Amino acid sequence: MSDNNHQWPIWEVFIQPKNGSAHEHAGSVHAPDGEMALLNARDVYGRRLEGVNMWVVPATAIVASTPEDVGPFFDPANDKMYRWPNYFKTPEGIKQIS
Amino acid sequence: MHFVNRNLANPKQTSNIGMETTLSVEELNKREAEFDAKIAGGKTIEPKDWMPERYRKQLLRMMSQHAHSEVVGMLPEGNWITRAPSLARKAVLLAKVQDEAGHGLYIYSAAETLGMDRSEMIDQLLSGKAKYSSIFNYPTLSWADIGAIGWLVDGAAIVNQTVLAKCSYGPYSRAMLRICKEENFHNKQGYQIMAYLMRGTKEQRDMAQDAMNRFWWPALMMFGPSDTNSPNSADLMKWKVKLHSNDDLRQRFIDRTVPQAEAIGLRIPDDKLKWNESTRHYEFGEINWAEFNQVISGNGPCNKLRMKQRTDAHNNGAWVREAAAAYSAKKAASKK
């Protein structure tokens, strides 16, 4: 049975839910190439009026970080609170500027 | 901020497939302990996280069975699309059955993150190695069956899936979340069909009651055997893949469905059914587990037909899938 059992490669689908917003991962589809991946994505993930634009990406093209990367990738940002605006307290008596 | 739904797109990259053999016993024990602690702490497991081989296998079994059920489940209802009694009903039923194809697709995708291709899962279904929900081996004999399925079968599925949306495996739980959103319409359209039949002609009311009589017990069986006879339950509960026992969920379904039946004048085909004021639950009669076991092992009224229909669709589609792949390969080659 296996030799007639192509299911085509996996594509990840990203949908921009509305004009101006960022693309979000919606799910995946199987397709032999990008054009059909787009059509399939439209049919599978666009059934309930879900967006204005779509990307499809071959699943094999996505490189994901590993669970072991969590520490080195994300922890170093922990002690840099000065990147957040609420780190800065305006001295008393000065009017809030923004 | 939005994170990618599956942190791993290529199932073949799953980190720990086949790794257990290379880990020392101490290392294995340490990882299992970490894994257990993670589950106990309510954390979600993602595809690249280390997981015990048995967790992966049990999940794969459960998820592929679930996906198969969605796809096989299209058949009994699909029977009535071309016979739906109005254009509005036809559109609703077609959209509903189409959603089930989508559910199958979402769950297969989620299962693929565990390292098995969809083609392999489909092979397992068609070769009879993998199971699917016993309910779809019952025939749809009248239009009322479409109401009964949407209301009872999807109703039971909702009870199950709402809980699964909180399960420990990320891709599965996210697929369930999406599915639950779509599932409510299925349940409502089914109940509405029944409600219309019950306020219709005598023939329509009889049709509805007949469907109720045939689908009630099989719907209760959908929750699986009583937990004492459910071989995988303990593991699955420990890993928070299952969060409630089969019996609990069955009770939950009965408690919410009986009043709905009464509201439209349908009789539940169970003489022993009665409300227990002290437990605040319905008591109900004995489920025919012999029948359940027969159906699940391949000897239900429609097992052979359903498998034939899926196999035919798969085989009739082989040349189409091949042609599309061949065309893409040609185009890719000519670009180089």
Place this chain on the structure above:
Amino acid sequence: MILNDALKEYCLRIADNSSILAHRLSEWSGHGPILEEDIAMSNMALDLIGQARGFYSYAATLEGKGRTEDDLAFRRDAREFVNRNLVEQPDHKDFGTAMLRSFLYSCLSYLQFRALMNSKDETISGLSAKAIKEVTYHVRHCGDWVVRLGDGTEESHRRINNSLEELWMYTAELFEQNEVDALLVKEGIAVDLTTLKQDWLNLVDEIFTQAKLTKPAEGGYQSSGGINGMHTEHLGYILAEMQFLPRAYPDAIW
């Protein structure tokens, strides 16, 4: 023939085409070659059911006898149906035949709705403006498949070529017109189909070239008369199935 009757007949034609083609597509639900395509075929069928409902409803309003969209879909017999014979042709679960049938019809439907968006009748132009988006996608999706199957494997080429040989005899009929068209074209409500024929051929030829398909030679049998109620044997079976419930239980509301 008065204008109102002609307009009603014209709406019935569009609605019958949509409804019958939707029936054929929906037979594939649960039987598609791959899950993604199963979903796609249902989407097209759902679009067509929507179109049928819109045009049946308008036909019922124009008729003014209290009939509903469902009366028109479920209580008329085959000789009263005015769809083109192409859409009722069976595909025997051959996916290529299904795609080609939809492609050939959708190309016409696309050109027709595009023209009808400028119809002097506001309901027609409104319904057409909605339908054009749907049909544009059908042309793309089905055209894409015709190309893939035509230029895929040896087997797929042979099969889609057979489908073409079977279906081509129903294409001349797509452009048949009668007194309904004559009247409505004069009033600026309908489009003269003879003006669309070349555009249709261009659309079809473009895809056939990519698909490495050759149109069958001129001169073979061509069916005729769908718009006058002359059908193939297949329509009767479709209606027997489709209309069974409303006819078996005439008093029932579903």
